[in-house]
Amino acid sequence: MRISIIVVAVVAGFHASAASIPRSSKEIADPDCSSGMESAPKGGSPKLRDGQLIILRNNRLKRREWRRHCPSLRTEILEKGLNVCLTWDTETLTPRSWGVGKDWARHDVFWRVLHGIMPDVVRPAQYAFKIKELHTKYGPIVRIGPNDVSVSDPDFIDTIYAPGPGHKRDKDFEKNKALGINSSVGGSITHDLHRRRREALNPFFSHQRIGRLNPELADKVSQIETIFSKAKDSREVLNLSDIYYAFCNDIVHQYCFGNNADLLDDLGLANTRRQNVAKVLRSSKFNLHFGWVRDMMRSLPPSIGARVTPPGIRDMINFRRAIGAQIGSILAHKSSPDETPSIFTHLRDSPDLPPSEKSPQRLEDEATLLIMAGTYSPMLSLMVAHYYLITRPEIMANLRSELAAHPSAVTAAQLEQLPYISAVIQEAHRLTFGLTGRNPRVCPDEAVFYTEKTTEDGRKPHTYTLPSGTSLSTSTLLVHTNESIFPDPWRFDPDRWTITDNPAALAQRRRCMLSFMRGTRGCLGMHLADAEMVVAVAAMARWDMRLYETTEQDVAFCHDYHVMCPRLGSKGVRVQVTGQY
Missing domain, CATH: 1.10.630.10 (Cytochrome P450)
Structure with a gap:
């Protein structure tokens, strides 16, 4: 049943992706930011609704440049397809009431596969640079996973790592498995x-x-x-x-x-x-x-x-x-x-x-x-x-x-x-x-x-x-x-x-x-x-x-x-x- 849902979702994603690809240089080149925007007069700024962050590309960006700056067609199909089948993801699995950054960071499987595994395994270890890019786009606090928040603010460093007496900081177990030395002092969770x-x-x-x-x-x-x-x-x-x-x-x-x-x-x-x-x-x-x-x-x-x-x-x-x-x-x-x-x-x-x-x-x-x-x-x-x-x-x-x-x-x-x-x-x-x-x-x-x-x-x-x-x-x-x-x-x-x-x-x-x-x-x-x-x-x-x-x-x-x-x-x-x- 689950496989059938994913297959249908990917097919639906394919049609959504095909429709979203700009066919000319006049179309807006950022699929992440195209929704929630009203048309603007020529030369003017777009109107925002629902407080959505909108980032526009140069409207003369060519199609090949769009491919370079945005996910590939295959990745786009995966994103839209998995979003279709994962929107029902239960809100009780992880604390989701605090939304920071991208909505799709809330979907466990989608985010871990697309932006947790692919940049680090398929692409040559660029995830740190991807997170920096997200901060440039969305600001100092970004949700990068279902239960993961990245903060790019020098004044917040000590809150994360050195909060002072009486404030405990554990390691994240899921991020502690890479080198296989979990019982060392550096691998200690609590x-x-x-x-x-x-x-x-x-x-x-x-x-x-x-x-x-x-x-x-x-x-x-x-x-x-x-x-x-x-x-x-x-x-x-x-x-x-x-x-x-x-x-x-x-x-x-x-x-x-x-x-x-x-x-x-x-x-x-x-x-x-x-x-x-x-x-x-x-x-x-x-x-x-x-x-x-x-x-x-x-x-x-x-x-x-x-x-x-x-x-x-x-x-x-x-x-x-x-x-x-x-x-x-x-x-x-x-x-x-x-x-x-x-x-x-x-x-x-x-x-x-x-x-x-x-x-x-x-x-x-x-x-x-x-x-x-x-x-x-x-x-x-x-x-x-x-x-x-x-x-x-x-x-x-x-x-x-x-x-x-x-x-x-x-x-x-x-x-x-x-x-x-x-x-x-x-x-x-x-x-x-x-x-x-x-x-x-x-x-x-x-x-x-x-x-x-x-x-x-x-x-x-x-x-x-x-x-x-x-x-x-x-x-x-x-x-x-x-x-x-x-x-x-x-x-x-x-x-x-x-x-x-x-x-x-x-x-x-x-x-x-x-x-x-x-x-x-x-x-x-x-x-x-x-x-x-x-x-x-x-x-x-x-x-x-x-x-x-x-x-x-x-x-x-x-x-x-x-x-x-x-x-x-x-x-x-x-x-x-x-x-x-």
């Missing part, structure tokens, strides 16, 4: 469970504790400079993406397990692992909707999985098994004076955690998150920073001048006190965007209110009541490219962090930096990432390089695969070392 897991890890990631890593950081930076020196003599092309992946991985692996992965000694292996992580990230959007496929692949015996699993995914499964083996080894041994202390020996011996929080599966999830996030995200920031230091000589000159004026600044803590190198790092973080997609929060026990700032028609600003259980989000793309906060937002400009004549603007920029998120669920490894960044950027300033077959598209935010991903097919940032400064 506020209370996250707090318990986070408190067990916090001592290891304090600024003071990270300061003990200075010998390891200095050793790894020395290895990087040895690689640069050899490449200068041999004129070898280096892949900075592989080098920084290995650097960050070695540090976080040592910190987690008390032993070194030594990836800087094998850049070929670093390249393979970096590419494999990229493949896993590219599958995250698919896994968000079809996680059972990933889980099935993981459950296959190695002899079968080796034949049916793609190589990159297979290598990542092996990576998780290797982590599981290390966790198993740690859990199998009791604490001893000869044991190298690490995060997981600390968790094993913690009296504050119940046995369920020390299970092999949970600690494997925790380790997977720490290794992947502690490697890939800072690698991206280092790629961005080094690319612009090479392509923007004035920035490199300013950095070198500051470092020359402070020759005694060698440790991470000392370098972090220097304003310009800190500005370079902040700008690299800003254009890396942290977690790039929606990072929703659910208010489990309170309603949230959003009041419009101003209205174009002079009416009183409306206050929206968002009931408890609503999934609220913004994104780093919306905030970090907000031109009222970051003028010329896509330009790499460290000077925006060193202004002295407008302290209010600088304070707002710092408050709106979401690379590490805000609130109690902010990035656990923020201080570790900054320590890695500052010593590596200082080392960058000691070498002259030129790019090799690398463009800005190799460091630009082109695709949202949970983190910022450059153009598909990018080989990374490749360089030739031309001299030592």
Whole structure:
């Protein structure tokens, strides 16, 4: 019966779509905005009825341009057809009394298929950009799903992520399945469970504790400079993406397990692992909707999985098994004076955690998150920073001048006190965007209110009541490219962090930096990432390089695969070392 209804609806949608396609350049080219509008005199503005938002295209827009700006005919058929069969959708399944944005966002199946799955799976991870487009069209608050609201307002950030004591924020379970690490601290759904897991890890990631890593950081930076020196003599092309992946991985692996992965000694292996992580990230959007496929692949015996699993995914499964083996080894041994202390020996011996929080599966999830996030995200920031230091000589000159004026600044803590190198790092973080997609929060026990700032028609600003259980989000793309906060937002400009004549603007920029998120669920490894960044950027300033077959598209935010991903097919940032400064 249901299939019959859908077939009839799609046929009806076909006729509706065919009728809606403009046959000449005189017809209005936006099907979303054509209803509810009265005809207007030539050259005048259309009259609005029922308060509907109307956006007109240029009436000379050609038919081929209409196809480029609006959904394809096939998508249009799907939209109209599913709307016919889903208008009866029950109003009791989700809180629908608060309508924000598009009416069709209220239909579960339609919205999830057309604008939840298609842009992330069929199209190359453009959903974050689609949401930005919706905000441009409809304003700062937009309903993007049956129970999902996106807010593009810097003043609302703390309401979503850092509301203060007494206000709990849970994660949205439906958006938490992409990477399959649900029992990690980052995958914890409820506020209370996250707090318990986070408190067990916090001592290891304090600024003071990270300061003990200075010998390891200095050793790894020395290895990087040895690689640069050899490449200068041999004129070898280096892949900075592989080098920084290995650097960050070695540090976080040592910190987690008390032993070194030594990836800087094998850049070929670093390249393979970096590419494999990229493949896993590219599958995250698919896994968000079809996680059972990933889980099935993981459950296959190695002899079968080796034949049916793609190589990159297979290598990542092996990576998780290797982590599981290390966790198993740690859990199998009791604490001893000869044991190298690490995060997981600390968790094993913690009296504050119940046995369920020390299970092999949970600690494997925790380790997977720490290794992947502690490697890939800072690698991206280092790629961005080094690319612009090479392509923007004035920035490199300013950095070198500051470092020359402070020759005694060698440790991470000392370098972090220097304003310009800190500005370079902040700008690299800003254009890396942290977690790039929606990072929703659910208010489990309170309603949230959003009041419009101003209205174009002079009416009183409306206050929206968002009931408890609503999934609220913004994104780093919306905030970090907000031109009222970051003028010329896509330009790499460290000077925006060193202004002295407008302290209010600088304070707002710092408050709106979401690379590490805000609130109690902010990035656990923020201080570790900054320590890695500052010593590596200082080392960058000691070498002259030129790019090799690398463009800005190799460091630009082109695709949202949970983190910022450059153009598909990018080989990374490749360089030739031309001299030592």
